[in-house]
Amino acid sequence: MKITEGVKKYRSIITIVLALIGIVIMAYYDYCDTTCSYLKGDIFGxxxxxxxxxxxxxxxxxAVFRQTPVVRVLLAAGVGVEVHLYAFQVQNNGYCPFCLAFSVMLLLSFIIxxxxPSAWRGNRSRMWLYFLGEVDFPMFKINKLPLLIFSLLGYLTILFxxxxSVTPVYGQTTGGVIPSLGTGQYKIVMFADYFCPPCRRIDTKAEPLLKELLNSGKVKIEFVDVPFHRATPIYAKYYLYAANADSGADNILRVRKTLFDAAQVKHIQKEDAxxxxxxxxxxxxxxxxxxxxxxxxxxxxxxxxxxxTPTCLIRYSAKEVKIFVDDIEIWNGLNALKAHISAGKR
Structure with missing residues (x-):
């Protein structure tokens, strides 16, 4: 009982704290510090x-002005939105940890x-209608309004x-050859987005190691630009243009470093720039x-x-393919390949 009373007493403060955590989670997701997950969505663009x-x-x-009825309405609508977003992730088998953490903050706020509902005491047959609670707006002479209505409105709004999308794609056409380095039996495919901070980290860190692997004569490397960011297709285009002008390893690696700098240091998003x-x-x-x-x-x-991103695929053979996600795993995976080659294993 004391816990319940304490929660009610500090309800607004707790709600504010949870909302702030939700904002931090989304800001951190936007920065993409570890891996850049492709679960992309927008509402009206x-x-x-x-x-x-x-x-x-x-x-x-x-919450600051203690407008609890309005807060409840907003949270109920948010619950409806989250139901659709959960379903979207399940349907596409792609889960965003940041989005899930955000939804936990929302659900905790709703619970707080x-x-x-008082309506339960009057008519038990309507329990299903009020299971999310009720809200009163005395100024509008509205009492015992089911929050389920706002959840449904939230769900329908996000639905339409x-x-x-989960898997990023470019425009479709036919033909073309993907630039590659080396011709060895082992194949490395580096998936990256120029606007992804950990992609830039591993690109810089792994460059000497990639050169060493290429010099062994046993490795083939491909770079695949994944269009997470809306400007990535522009960058991918000029990577291909640069590779078309000079497909040498030194030039390719220099071009990629330059493009990463353009995206994350110069923050260039327009083609002319x-x-x-x-x-x-x-x-x-x-x-x-x-x-x-x-x-x-x-x-x-x-x-x-x-x-x-970053994701690295290393194909040892047709039957043995290893995939590494995030810069630390990729670094370890590349070093494991180096050790494998040095040991003369097949």
Whole structure:
């Protein structure tokens, strides 16, 4: 009883704290510090991460002024939204830990603000209608309004406005050859997004090791740009253009470093600005039909079920393929391949 009374007493403060945690989670997800998971969605063209942040800000505003009825309505609508987003992740077999953590904050806030509906005492037959609780708006002379209504409204709103995807793809066409380095029996495929911080970290850290593996004459390397960020297709295009101008290993690795810098240091998102930067860095490029290669990149991304970056696929043989996710795992995987080659194993 004392715990319940304490929760009620500090309900607004707890709600504010949980909402702030939700904002931090979404901000951290946007920064993408460990791996960049591809669970993308928007509402009316607005990234759902920013919608989530704005939603929590609104909850904080009403909680500060102790407008509990409005907070309950917002949280009930949020529960309806989360039902659809959960279903979307299950249906696509792609789960976003940040999104799930955010939903936990929302559900905890809902529980903190929940009260057993008085309508249950009057008519038990309507328990199903009030199982999420009720809300009163005396100023509008509205009493015992089921929160289930707002949950359904939230669900229907997200159902008809949410546009999401799990596996990123480029525009489709046919033909084209994906640039590669080396011709060895072992194959490395590096999946990355230029706007993904851990992708840049492993790209920089692994460059000497990749060169060493190439020099062994036993390794073939492909780089697959995964279009998580909306500007990534532009970067992928100029990577292909640069590889078309000079497909040597030193140039390819230098081009990728330059593109990572353009994305994360210069924060370039427009094609004109990227061209200027590449010219300043003396990166040569030769235009080609990049769309023909984008089709193959999309197929590789889909076939390997790539849902986060950085991801590295190492094929030892037709029957032995290992996949590593995040920069630490990839580093260990590449070193394991180096040891395998050095030991002369087959």
């Amino acid at each position: 607005i990234d759902i991460k920013f919608v989530g942040i704005a939603y929590m800000v609104v909850i904080i505003a009403f 603000n929940y009260e057993v 406005t949410f546009s999401g 990227l061209i200027i930067y590449l010219n300043e860095q003396k990166i040569l490029w030769k235009a080609m039909d990049e769309k023909s290669i984008f089709t193959k990149l999309s197929a590789i991304i889909k076939d390997n079920n790539i849902k986060s």
